[in-house]
Amino acid sequence: MQVISARIAGPSPREGAGMKDIGLVGVPFSGKSTLFTAVTHAGSHAGQANLAVVPVPDPRVDVLTRMERSAKTVFAQVRFVDVPGGLSSAQGVARLREADALAVVVRCFGTGASPASELAGVRADLMLADLAVIETALQKAEKKARGKPGPDAAALHAAKDALDEETPLRSAKLSPEDAAVLRGFAPLTLKPEIVIANLEEGSSVPGELGEAVGVYAAIEAEVAEMETEEARALLEEFGVTEPGLEAVIAACYRALDLITFLTTGEDETRAWEVPHGATAPEAAGVIHTDLQRGFIRAEVIGYDELVAAGSMDQAKAAGKVRVEGKDYLVQEGDILHVRFAV
Numbered sequence: 001m002q003v004i005s006a007r008i009a010g011p012s013p014r015e016g017a018g019m020k021d022i023g024l025v026g027v028p029f030s031g032k033s034t035l036f037t038a039v040t041h042a043g044s045h046a047g048q049a050n051l052a053v054v055p056v057p058d059p060r061v062d063v064l065t066r067m068e069r070s071a072k073t074v075f076a077q078v079r080f081v082d083v084p085g086g087l088s089s090a091q092g093v094a095r096l097r098e099a100d101a102l103a104v105v106v107r108c109f110g111t112g113a114s115p116a117s118e119l120a121g122v123r124a125d126l127m128l129a130d131l132a133v134i135e136t137a138l139q140k141a142e143k144k145a146r147g148k149p150g151p152d153a154a155a156l157h158a159a160k161d162a163l164d165e166e167t168p169l170r171s172a173k174l175s176p177e178d179a180a181v182l183r184g185f186a187p188l189t190l191k192p193e194i195v196i197a198n199l200e201e202g203s204s205v206p207g208e209l210g211e212a213v214g215v216y217a218a219i220e221a222e223v224a225e226m227e228t229e230e231a232r233a234l235l236e237e238f239g240v241t242e243p244g245l246e247a248v249i250a251a252c253y254r255a256l257d258l259i260t261f262l263t264t265g266e267d268e269t270r271a272w273e274v275p276h277g278a279t280a281p282e283a284a285g286v287i288h289t290d291l292q293r294g295f296i297r298a299e300v301i302g303y304d305e306l307v308a309a310g311s312m313d314q315a316k317a318a319g320k321v322r323v324e325g326k327d328y329l330v331q332e333g334d335i336l337h338v339r340f341a342v
């Protein structure tokens, strides 16, 4: 059996495979496109779907790059989707159905801002959009079943009951089987949701929005074009300590139940995302399918332990790098070195 070096060079054939789409939703003028510009540093264009892939800020990646003198640095990525017309456009809704999570942008700036009722309105619209899809599908399923309802009809019924009671599908007590059927219809309210409070300068997240993430979309969009240092200084002047993107991404990771693991070496330091609870082979599979197929073991060290040791070589010499097998559950901040053979 040939054991291939676990250091993978070159682009992964699964580039982008695990990348998550975050769909921005909200009423007109809540600041979706402004936020899109702020977090993606990409200009937004009215009247078309704006898509941007952005690196997930992670200081650990920078530290490891310096420590291991990596030639290349690769951050995890997420894709933001800003659709024009929002939920009033069929095309927009179709694009949002492809998203992995929804971020509801709520206007908390300007006169007449009414965050709690605005959020309730968006949530109601999301449920109505799902209800329309579910009802149509239910009619079809019942017609096909001719009085002998199959699993599809049962799942669709459960979904319709929940939506009729104004319960978003993610909060409905659906059986795993029903949830699996429903996922085929990509309902919006089955997706994880985060709430973004688009704030006035100097204000903070209103209590009525609960756990919303606060951003200052307008200021951040303005500084998006500037050099990082200059932008930070200006944001600090406005009392903005955590840039919007970092806060938004952190909230999305929590909502999607993702964790980050890292790989580091001479050629590359890189951050990867996996679902919380992923095993070492599953994590290896995110890097490359061959690594999962031919997984032998993973050499693992936690980020903090590695930093304390000073370098990978020193960590190894001090016996701080553990050898883990197929059942190991990857932890946030683990640095993995996968041994595999194909």
Ligand SMILES: Nc1nc2c(ncn2[C@@H]2O[C@H](COP(=O)(O)OP(=O)(O)OP(=O)(O)O)[C@@H](O)[C@H]2O)c(=O)[nH]1
Binding pocket: 026, 027, 028, 029, 030, 031, 032, 033, 034, 035, 084, 085, 086, 109, 110, 198, 199, 200, 201, 216, 217, 218, 219
């Ligand atoms: N003062 C202030 N103005 C903002 C803020 N965010 C957005 N705006 C302004 O609000 C207006 C609407 O913002 P957009 O980002 O275009 O809103 P949108 O949600 O994309 O709107 P639609 O695409 O029409 O659904 C623009 O004139 C922005 O400059 C903010 O945080 N503060």
Ligand SMILES: [Mg+2]
Binding pocket: 032, 033, 034, 083, 084
């Ligand atoms: Mg817009």
